[in-house]
Amino acid sequence: xxxxxxxxLTERELEVMHVxxxxxxxxxxxxxxxxLEVDGRELAYTTVATLVKILVEKEFLIQxxxxxxxxxxxxRTFEDVSGNIVSDLVSRVFGGSREQLxxxxxxxxxLTKRERQFLENILKEKK
Numbered sequence: 001x002x003x004x005x006x007x008x009l010t011e012r013e014l015e016v017m018h019v020x021x022x023x024x025x026x027x028x029x030x031x032x033x034x035x036l037e038v039d040g041r042e043l044a045y046t047t048v049a050t051l052v053k054i055l056v057e058k059e060f061l062i063q064x065x066x067x068x069x070x071x072x073x074x075x076r077t078f079e080d081v082s083g084n085i086v087s088d089l090v091s092r093v094f095g096g097s098r099e100q101l102x103x104x105x106x107x108x109x110x111l112t113k114r115e116r117q118f119l120e121n122i123l124k125e126k127k
Contacts, residue, residue: 007058008088009081015041016051017060021078026064026071 009017019035020027027035033048043051052072055061060081061072094100111119 009058009060009085012043012051013055013058013060016048016055017074017078017081020061020072020074026073028069028071030069 015036016032019032023031023035029045029049029052032052033043033045036043036048052061056063056072060074060076062075064071064073090096090098090101094104
């Protein structure tokens with residue numbers, strides 16, 4: 001029996017998506033591969049092409065032209081995808097408790113002055 005494709009992003013798929021989000025432009029597979037290489041991640045062209053194909057199938061990317069080299073762009077924003085990943089993490093790992101997530105995040109080390117100020121500003125805005 002064939003296992004259904006996961007809707008979540010794998011680590012490598014997420015790396016590719018970050019290239020698209022960071023560049024904020026339509027990109028060819030070769031552009032993505034070069035950017036990954038500059039960032040210290042050397043992958044074969046065929047590997048990047050396969051990852052892009054999977055991301056198109058999962059509807060995270062869309063092809064933007066009809067002639068080679070094909071270019072692609074994200075269909076979902078970083079904020080949308082990261083929000084869903086965090087929500088899934090809170091649900092699956094912390095039983096839906098944002099408190100438990102915060103305890104885990106904050107319990108390991110003391111907040112810097114900058115981090116504390118940032119959190120205070122967020123809390124003031126939410127009131």
